[in-house]
Amino acid sequence: MNADHYEEGETVGRLVVSMQMSLDGCVGSDVAGSRWQLWDWGPDWPWTPDVRERFNELFASASGILLSRPMISEGYLDHWRGTAQQHPDDPDYAFAARIGRLPKVVVTRHALTTPWPGTTVITGDLAEAVRQAKQVTGGDLVCFGGAGFVAALLDHGLVDELQLYLNPGIAGHGPRIFGDALAAGRLTLLDATPTDCGIVITRWRPPDRHPEPVQGDR
Numbered sequence: 001m002n003a004d005h006y007e008e009g010e011t012v013g014r015l016v017v018s019m020q021m022s023l024d025g026c027v028g029s030d031v032a033g034s035r036w037q038l039w040d041w042g043p044d045w046p047w048t049p050d051v052r053e054r055f056n057e058l059f060a061s062a063s064g065i066l067l068s069r070p071m072i073s074e075g076y077l078d079h080w081r082g083t084a085q086q087h088p089d090d091p092d093y094a095f096a097a098r099i100g101r102l103p104k105v106v107v108t109r110h111a112l113t114t115p116w117p118g119t120t121v122i123t124g125d126l127a128e129a130v131r132q133a134k135q136v137t138g139g140d141l142v143c144f145g146g147a148g149f150v151a152a153l154l155d156h157g158l159v160d161e162l163q164l165y166l167n168p169g170i171a172g173h174g175p176r177i178f179g180d181a182l183a184a185g186r187l188t189l190l191d192a193t194p195t196d197c198g199i200v201i202t203r204w205r206p207p208d209r210h211p212e213p214v215q216g217d218r
Contacts, residue, residue: 013063013134013137013138013139013140013141014140014141014160014161015066015130015134015140015141015143015153015158015159015160015161016058016062016140016141016142016143016159016160016161016162016163017142017143017144017145017150017153017154017159017161017162017163018058018142018143018144018163018165019144019150019162019163019164019165019177020037020039020164020165020167021164021165021166021167022036022037022166022167022169022170022171022174023036023166023167023168023169023170024170024171024172025176025178026171026172026173026174026175026176027147027150027174027175027176027177028147028171028174028175029171029172029173029174030171030172030173030174030175031171031172031173031174034169034170034171034172034174035169036167036169036170036171036172037167037169038167038168038169038197038198038199041079045092046197047195047197047199048195048196048197049196050193050195050196051165051195051196051197051199051201052092054193054195054201055095056091056092056094056095056098058095058142058163059094059095059098059099059102059142060094060095060098061140062098062102062139062140062141062142063102063103063137063138063139063140063141064102064103064104064105064133064136064137064138064139064140064141064142065099065102065103065104065105065141065142065143065144066104066105066106066107066130066133066141066142066143066144066145067104067105067106067107067143067144067145068106068107068108068144068145068146068149069106069107069108069110069112070145070146070149071144071145071146071149072104072106072116072119073112076144077099077100077104077116077119080096080099080100081096081099081100083096084096084097084099084100100118101118102118102137103118103119103120103136103137104116104118104119104120105119105120105121105122105133105136105137105141106119106120106121106122107122107123107126107129107130107133107149108121108122108123109123109124110123111123120133120136122136126152126153126156126158127156127158130153130158143159146175147175147176147177148175150177151176151177151178151179154177154178154179154182154206155179155181155182157206157207157208159206160205161190161203161204161205162187162203162204162205162206163201163202163203163204164201164202164203164204165199165200165201166199166200166201166202167198167199168198168199182206182207185206185207186207187204187205187206187207188204188205189202189203189204190203190204190205191203
């Protein structure tokens with residue numbers, strides 16, 4: 001999929017989902033003590049410079065950030081605001097300040113009062129909400145959400161690019177983003193880049209789909 005076209009003359013950006021994934025295809029682990037994820041978003045950052053550079057590039061090219069309700073409610077913006085304040089001059093954390101500056105959109109089925117500056121809440125039908133989110137930001141949206149939210153976006157055919165940071169670890173069992181509804185299609189590999197720390201950064205174009213409504217973690 002390229003940029004979406006709605007009304008004549010109206011063009012909006014892409015939806016790019018970025019997510020970490022285990023070697024066995026999970027985006028989280030239900031196994032106690034699992035260490036599948038190389039970087040757990042804590043203060044220790046074992047990513048090598050090549051991974052950090054790509055992650056910063058992702059935010060540098062974005063016009064906005066799309067978040068699920070649980071993601072923002074659980075402290076996504078508060079965490080990165082604090083990180084930016086702790087590392088104001090560290091290029092590794094340049095994206096943290098960028099998160100604070102970019103417009104944010106939260107897509108949810110529930111009423112939500114946001115105390116976060118620069119954040120818009122959109123409710124209702126998922127496809128329509130994503131369309132409105134693209135209009136709000138006026139360019140490419142980088143999306144962060146849980147397994148259910150991302151699975152719903154994929155099932156609706158709303159994801160233009162899926163960026164998976166494939167970690168060299170095993171989750172055992174845990175949440176996944178690919179359901180049975182996607183089994184009939186194939187993703188197109190856009191790029192796969194091995195990195196010095198063992199993560200493989202992959203970029204995929206999902207198949208176009210327009211299914212019946214499904215429920216995500218909104």
